Amino acid sequence: MSKVIVITSGKGGVGKTTSTANLGTALSLEGKRTIVIDADIGLRNLDVVMGLENRIVYDLVDIVEERCKYKQAMVKDKRFENLYLIPAAQTRDKDSVSPKQMKKLCDTLREEFDFILIDCPAGIENGFKNAIAGADEAIVVTTPEVSAVRDADRIIGLLEASEIHNPKLIINRLKIDMVQRGDMMNIDDILDILAIDLIGVVPDDENIVISTNRGEPAVTNQKSLAGQAYRNIAKRIQGEEIPFIDLNLNEGFVSKLKKLIGLK
């Protein structure tokens, strides 16, 4: 059974594109046929984060305007078997595509792919409406900051209103030292406010910047804690249960970190 999952947040810059790139890569490494779609028309970034920017011939708008078949627009990632990208158009805008067209494309892709991940643009206007149109499920990304959580709350309301129920949460860029000092909200604080199921916590990790610099998703870097977190989330997406434990002030820093990302 194929799944179409939209990765959204409301707030910009919290890690939707990074999450889409890494989860897509991780799922493909697990043998799932995966395609990631950049729905941020006019501000495309998924291609560059994945290191595929030189491979673009056609894009999402070309497909819906029927200048090409979807297979022609699909970029096959040569490094990862099973992974494909449909890039956004860079010279058009969010009104170049309609929710109906997105849904039709997603339905077509279901026949070929196990997972279809849609990188949603920031905001709540047409870009958002297009991105969610074909989706079965949603992952909401937030950081532990006031504005991000507020926007995530709004997005959750909009998702429910659009009949996308039970969205899952990724808390991104958690800084454990700040949490210990009481200067950053912890997992429970955020879950208290947003009240949706948690699917993963990704610690703040310099390797993400480095991986984007190189165009090599962090999930391929064994030394990246964020990469490991994304690999765990990919497993949870497939239904595996990997336990979470909240930060406990009495634990040592390193063992806390390990538990946080599901390592034993």
Next chain:
Amino acid sequence: MLDIFKIFSNDRNSSKNVAKERLKLVLIHDKGNYSPSVLEALKEDILLAIEKYMEVDEDNIEVKMIKTKSQDNLEMVPALVANIPIKKMK
């Protein structure tokens, strides 16, 4: 410097607790304008309570969320307002 109070950071002044409280309030304000299904359910419950004491004009009941100035007139807060025409006391 080893700040004992910061280690046990359920200290109300810790910035994350301030953030949490602010967020809770802000989200109540933000939601003030929608959720019609909640208001509908609330209306039913209010009706049940009132009907013990008086007969009311069910078709003309109005229950809504508004923003009003708080006691100290410093800020706008959400308030629930119900308009219930009474037919007769029981």
